[in-house]
Amino acid sequence: MKIAFFVNDVATEDSEFTTTRLALAAAKRDHEVWYVGVGDVDYDPDEKLRARGHRGDYKQGDDLKSFLERTQDDEQQVPIVLDDFDAVWLRNDSIQDLQARPWATSMGVVFGQMLVDREVTVVNDPVGLSRAGSKLYLQEFPPEIRPCSLVTRHLEEIREFVARVGRTIVKPLYGAQGRNVFLIEDENDPNLKQIVAAVKEDGYITAQEFVAGAEEGDLRLFLLEGELMKVDKTYAAFKRVPRGTDVRANISTGGKPEETQISEKELRIVEMMRDRLVKDGMFFVGIDVIGDKVVEINAESPGGMQSVEYFSGIDFGLKICDGLERRVST
Numbered sequence: 232m233k234i235a236f237f238v239n240d241v242a243t244e245d246s247e248f249t250t251t252r253l254a255l256a257a258a259k260r261d262h263e264v265w266y267v268g269v270g271d272v273d274y275d276p277d278e279k280l281r282a283r284g285h286r287g288d289y290k291q292g293d294d295l296k297s298f299l300e301r302t303q304d305d306e307q308q309v310p311i312v313l314d315d316f317d318a319v320w321l322r323n324d325s326i327q328d329l330q331a332r333p334w335a336t337s338m339g340v341v342f343g344q345m346l347v348d349r350e351v352t353v354v355n356d357p358v359g360l361s362r363a364g365s366k367l368y369l370q371e372f373p374p375e376i377r378p379c380s381l382v383t384r385h386l387e388e389i390r391e392f393v394a395r396v397g398r399t400i401v402k403p404l405y406g407a408q409g410r411n412v413f414l415i416e417d418e419n420d421p422n423l424k425q426i427v428a429a430v431k432e433d434g435y436i437t438a439q440e441f442v443a444g445a446e447e448g449d450l451r452l453f454l455l456e457g458e459l460m461k462v463d464k465t466y467a468a469f470k471r472v473p474r475g476t477d478v479r480a481n482i483s484t485g486g487k488p489e490e491t492q493i494s495e496k497e498l499r500i501v502e503m504m505r506d507r508l509v510k511d512g513m514f515f516v517g518i519d520v521i522g523d524k525v526v527e528i529n530a531e532s533p534g535g536m537q538s539v540e541y542f543s544g545i546d547f548g549l550k551i552c553d554g555l556e557r558r559v560s561t
Contacts, residue, residue: 232559234264237339239301239323241266241285246296249536250322252541255298256288256548266302269323269335272342284311295497317559318352319343324532325364326405346413346441352559355530356512363530366404366437369544372507375499379526381438389438398441402425403433438495442521448472450491450520451535455554459498459504462545465494469538488538496523514558515551
């Protein structure tokens with residue numbers, strides 16, 4: 232297969248990223264692998280989507296670092312035609328570009344939709360991704376597996392919500408990596424007005440009831456084609472524990488990864504989400520679970536596979552590659 236990994240910027244990719252693991256796994260399978268940045272695409276007068284692509288060549292003995300360093304070499308950049316590819320994997324994180332490059336935030340979905348029309352396999356499905364990139368997407372799943380939530384830009388609505396449910400997490404509707412995430416203790420919190428003003432700078436606000444046990448961290452589960460990934464008896468999952476009194480368990484905010492076990496509770500949650508995820512073309516997603524509730528769905532460039540690999544010693548990238556091969560063949 233010819234596979235392109237669509238990323239924010241090829242130069243800023245890191246060897247520890249999940250994308251690097253996916254690309255290396257595909258290259259090891261002798262697939263033709265390319266990296267394409269958001270700003271590297273042209274729509275030409277012949278109505279083709281062309282790009283300045285970086286070839287990801289695997290050489291015997293390559294590790295993640297050597298593979299990516301050679302891929303990022305400017306000499307590896309050549310013109311390609313994306314219309315001719317078997318698969319394009321949208322691995323750009325639109326939230327990363329929201330502040331500095333707002334023009335880039337929607338381009339993965341836009342180019343992805345154009346490529347689907349050209350019969351290229353695109354994952355995750357760009358139409359589904361246009362919804363799944365918002366925290367509102369969680370509201371489309373059964374209410375018993377998600378916290379009570381409010382989406383608004385109005386202070387008084389949030390104050391009334393907190394009075395109703397008690398302790399509340401406030402965060403941007405479009406957000407990632409723990410940016411502007413706050414815990415509100417009650418409706419009389421003296422910082423509520425300032426917190427709402429800060430989060431509002433990122434657009435709409437999500438207020439989510441605080442889930443018991445959040446202080447102890449959350450579980451990041453990786454789903455492939457609606458199923459919790461598993462190799463032999465090992466599931467693709469790990470626990471994220473917040474630092475000190477910080478309620479955010481994100482690794483980017485200092486959260487600590489730990490090994491975890493999967494119970495029937497998590498398997499039931501995945502079962503209740505499977506059909507909708509498959510219907511929406513969510514090929515590979517990460518979900519964050521606290522207790523018996525899903526608090527986040529990560530459909531845009533879900534990361535953290537390095538922690539799973541560290542604890543399990545298993546290269547799940549090869550299993551994901553199997554899934555992509557099946558998707559393209561059908």
